[in-house]
Amino acid sequence: MSTTTETVEKTSLDESILSSKINFPNSEPDANNQQQGQQQDQTYRFQKFRKIARTMLSRYWFLLGLGVVIGLAWAFPQVGKAHGDIEAQYTVKWGAVIVIFLLSGLGLEVSVMLKTILRWRLHLIVQVINFVLLPFLMYGIVRFFITVHADLDMTVYKGWMIALSTSTTVSSNAIMTRNANGNDGAALFNAALGNVLGIFISPALMTAFQNDSIVFEPGTDRGNPDYVSVLRTLGSTVLAPLVVGQVIRYFFPVRVKYLAAKCRFSIVNSLALLCLVWSVFCDGVASDAFNKMSGVDLVAIIFVDIFMYLFGCAACLFVARLPWPTKFLNEPKWVTRWRFSRKDSVAIMYCGATKTVSMGIPLINVLYSESSYGVVGVLSLPLLMYHICQLFIGNFQVQALKKWVENDPVIEDGNLNNDTEVLPRTSSESMQLSTMRRRTN
Template identity: 35%
Template structure:
C-alpha cells in the first residue's frame, strides 16, 4: 500500500487537434498570399527577369511570339488606350497649355541629367579598372529622353498629374529625336542620323492613335466606360504591361550573351541605381523649391509628374540610336547595357516610390517636402477664441492646374473650437500636422491660440463642416 500510495499518475500528452493545425496553416498561407498581393508588381518584375534568363528565345525580338509586335507595340498600345479611356479631354487640353511646366521637365531630362551623367562617365574613363564601352554606354543612356509608358503609369498610381506625364512622354520623345544625337556628337564625337521616321511612326501607332481612340470611345459611350473602370483595375493592367515590356527587354539582352567581368558591370549597377535616386531627389527638390513653385505654379501632383518624367530614360529611342551609331561595333551589347540596367532600375525603384508618394500627395498641402508643420507667420492680436488660419497656397482643379481664385492666407473670425487639454503654457501656439487631403483642396486648417491653462487646437473643414481636435 505504501508503494502504491507513492505512485503518481502522469497524463498522456493530448495530440493537437487537426482543426487547430489547419487553422494555423491557413493563417500562414493567408499571410503569404497578402504579401504576394501587396508586392505582386516587384515580384512580377523579378520573375520576368529570371524567366527571360532561362528562356530568352520566348520573348526576344524575332522569337517565338514575335515580341517586336505583340509586346513592343501591343503592350504600349494597351497602356495609352487605357489612358485615353480614363483621362478627361478638358483636363488634357488644359495641361497642354502649361508650356512652362513642360519646358521645366524637358530641361531636367534633356539638359541637366545628360550633363551630370557625362560627368560620371568621364570619371569612369579616367579609371583603369572600368570598361570604356560601359562609360560610353552610360553617356548614351543619360542623353535619352523620358520613357514612354512607365512614367505615365507610375504618375497615375502615385496620385500625380497624369496628363502632365502623358504630354511630356510624347513631347520629350519628339524633342529627343533631335537633341539626343546632338549631345552624343558633343560628348562622344559620334555622329549619326536618328531614325526619325521610324520613331515618329512608332509613337503615332503606339501612343497618339490609342489615346485618340480612347477619348472618342469615352465621349460616345461614357456610361459603359465608367462601369468598366469600376469593374476593371486599369492600373494593374498597366503594371502588367510594364512587366511584359521589361521581360521583352531582358529576353533581348540575354539572347545577345553579353560577356563582361563582374568588376565592370557590378559597379555600373550600383552607379546607375545611385544616379536614379539622385535624379529622383533632384526632381522632387526642384519641383517643391518655393521660388520654382511660385514661378511655375507647381502643386504636389505636378511634383510627382516632374519626378517620374525627369528621372526616367527611354529604351524606345535609345536602342535604335545605339544600333545606328554602334551597329558595326563588336561591343554593341556592352554599350547598350547601361541603358538596360537604368531601365530596370527605374521600374523596380520607381514602383517602390508609389505608396509613399501617394501618402504625400494625399497629405497636408504646405509646399516644401516633407512638410512637418505649418508656417504661422505673425500672430498679431490673437486673443482667446481667435484663430490663425493657414491655408494651402492655392486651390487646384481636377486637372492639377491652379485656379485663378485667390485664397486668403489669414483669417481671424471666431469659430467653435474643440477643446483639448495640453501642457502648453497660456498663449502658446499648438502646431499640428493635418493628415488628409482636405487642406490640399483649399479647405481651412485652424489653429487656436489662448486659454487659461491649456491651448486649444481645432481643425475646421469648411466644405465638409466637420471638426476634429487633437492634443
Template identity: 70%
Template sequence: MSTTTTTQVVHDTHAVEMTTSRSGTPASTLKSDHASIYNGDDEPQKPTAAPAPETRWTKVKKTSWALFVKYWFLIGLGFVIGLAFAIPWVGKSYGSIQAQYTVKWGAVIVIFLLSGLGLDVKVMFRTILRWRLHLYVQVVSFLVLPFLGWGVVRFFIAVGANIDEMVYQGWIIALSTSTTVSSNSVMTRNANGNDSAAVFNAALGNVLGIFISPALMTVFGDDRILFPPGSARGTPDYTKILFQLGLSVLVPLVVGQLIRFLFPVQIKKLSEKLRFPIINSIALLVMVWSVFCDGVASDAFHKLSGADIVAIIGVDIFMYLFGCALCLFICRLPWWGLPRLGWEEPAWLDRFRMSRKDAAAVMYCGATKTVSMGIPLISVLYADTSFGVKWIQNGEERDQLRASIQQQKADSPDTESLPSFSTRRRTAGERTSSD
C-alpha cells in the same frame, strides 16, 4: 412531451428565476440564457460555434498574398528575366514569336492605347493650364538628367574607368527617353499627390519624347568619344524614327483619347472591369522579357564585367535620387536657416512654391524614365546592328568557314599532318587600311 411535463418545466424555470433574482442576478439574464437553449419549441437550440483561430499556415498565406498584390510587378520582373535566361530563343527578335513585330510593335501600341483610354479628357484640359508644373517636369526629364548623365559618362571616360562603351551608350539612351507611363502616376496616387498632373505629364512627356528623344540622340551621337567610329551604332534616320515612333506611340495615344472622349462612361467601366493599369504593366513586362531575350541570345550579358554591373547599379541609383531631390528643391524652394541671420523670406519666394501634392507629381514624373519609349528608340537607332542582323551575318560567316575547312579536309587526305590554324574574316575597315 406531455402536458404535465411541460407545465413542470415552466414551473421549475420560474422558480429558478425567482431564486436567482433574490441572490442579485438579473432575471432578464436568466431568461435570455433560457431562450438561447429553448426557442419556444420542445427541441433545444444548438449554440453558435466560435470561429476557429487562424493557424500559422493561414497567416502565412494571407501575408504572402498581400505581399504579392503589393509587389507583383517587381516579382514579375524577376520572373520574366529568369524566363529570358531559360528560353531566350522564344522572345528574341526573329525568334519563335517574331518579337520584332509582336512585342516591339504590339506591346508598345497596347501600352499607349491604354494610356490614352485611361486619361480623362476633362482632366487633361484642366491640368494643361498648369504650365509651370509641366515645364519643371519636362526640363528635368529632357534637359537636366540627359546632359548630367552625359557629363557622368565623360567623367568615367576621362579617368579611364574600366567600363564597356555599350554601358555608356545605354545610359545616354535611357536618360534621353521621356518619363514613365504608368508607374509615376501610381506612385503619385499612393503618395496622395496630384495624380491628374502625373497622368497628364506622362502623356505629354511621351508625346514630346517622339521628337525630343531622337533629337537628343542625334546631339549625343556627334560625340566621337562616346560614339567612336565603328561602334555598334546605326546612323539614325530622323524621318524614319519619327514615323515609327509616331505610329507606335502617338497614334495609339490619340486614338485612345478620341475613344475616351466619345464613350467616357463605357470606357471608365471597362477600365475598372478589365484593370487597364494591370494590362499596361503586363505589356511592359513582356517588352522587358523580349529585350532580355535579345541580350541573352546575343551573349551581351556575358560581356559585362563586375565593374560594369556595379557601375550600372550605382549610377542608376545616383541619377534617380538626384532627380528626386532636384524636383523637390525647385518645387518647394527652401529658405533654410536664413531668418536666423536676419534674412527674412521674400514674398515672391512663396508665390513660386508649389503645393506638396504638386511637388510629389513633379518628383515622380521628372526623375523617372520609361522603358516603353526606350525600347522602340533602341530598336530604331540600332536597326542596322540588331541581334537579328548580327545573328544572320555571324551564321553566314561560320557556315562559310566550316565549308572551307571541310573542303580543305576533302582535298588533303592526310589532314592530321597539317598544322592547325584559324581564320577570321576581315572587316571593311581593315581591308581598306591594308590596301
C-alpha cells in the same frame, strides 16, 4: 439513517474522483484542449502569413514578374528574340508598345487634362529636369569615367546616354503619385506630354550626343539619325495609340471607365510592359551579349542608375518646394508664390525623375536597327535597370510621401496657393481628411 450516510459518502467519493481526474495534468480533456489551442495557433499563423503574402504580392507583383520574365528569357531565349519563334520584332515590340499607349490614352481623363494643361510652370519644371538636367548630368558623368579611364565597356556609356535621354514613364509614375495622395492629374498629363515630346526630343538628344567621338568612337555601332524613320515608328506606336485612346475616351467615357475597371487596364498595361522587357532580355541572352559584360559593368550600371534616380528626385523636390532660411532672412513673396503644394511636388518628383522603357526600347530598336539584336540588348540594359531601380525605390517612397502630403498645413488650413489645383477626393479620402482635422482641432 445509515442508508443516507452511505449515499452522502458515495457522492463525496465520486466528486473527489472526478476532481482528481480534472486536475490530473495528463488527463484526456486537457490534452484535447492543448491540441486544439495548438491547431488554432497554427491556423492563426497561417492566416497571418497568407495575409502578409497576399499584401506583398498585390503591392510588388510587378517586381516579381520582372524576375519571372528575366528567368524565362535566360531559359528559353529563342522564343522571344527578334526573328524567333513568335517573331517578337512585330508581335511584342510593336504590339506591346501599342497596347501600352492605347490603354494609357484610354486611362487619361479628358476633363482633367483640360484643367491641368494651363499649369505651365509645373510642366516646364518636369520636362526641363527630365530632358535637360538628367541627360546632360549623365553626359558629364560619362565623360568623367572616360577621363579617369574607368574599366567600363563603351557600350555601357552609350546605354546610359540613351536611358537618360528618354521621356518619363506613363503608368508607374501616375500610379505611385496616386498612391502617395499626390496630384495624379498633373502626373498623367506630364506623362502624356513627356512621351509626345520624347518622340522629337529623345532622337535629337541622341543625335547631339553621338557627335562626341570620345563617347561614340568612330567605327563602333552608332544610332541611325533617320528622323523620318524615327518619327514614323514612334508616331505609329506611341502617338497614334495615345490619341486614339483619348478620342474613344471622349466619346464613350462611361463605357471606357466600366471596361477599365472590369478588365483592369493598369494590370494589362503592366503585363504588356513585362512582355517588352522579356523580349529584350531574350535578344541579349540569345546573342550571348550579357556574357560579354563584366561584373564591374553590372555593378556600375546599378549604382549609377540609383544615384541618377535619387538625384532626380532631390532636384525635383528642391525646385518645387524651394527651401529658404527663414530663421535668418525673411522669405520673399516670390519664393512663396513659386513654391508648389506638396501634392504637386509629389507629381513633379515622380514625373521628373523616372524614365520609360516602353518608349526607350522602341527608340533603341529604331536607332540601332542596322546593328545586331545583341547590341540592342546590351544598350537596353542600363534603361531596364534604371526602370527596375525606380520601381523598387518609388514603391518604398510612397508611404513617406503619403504621410508628408497628409500633414500639409496648407491643405489643413484651407489656404491654398492660387497655382495649386486640388482634384476631387473620393469619399474615403474625404473621411480620412475630416477625421484628421477633428483630431487636430
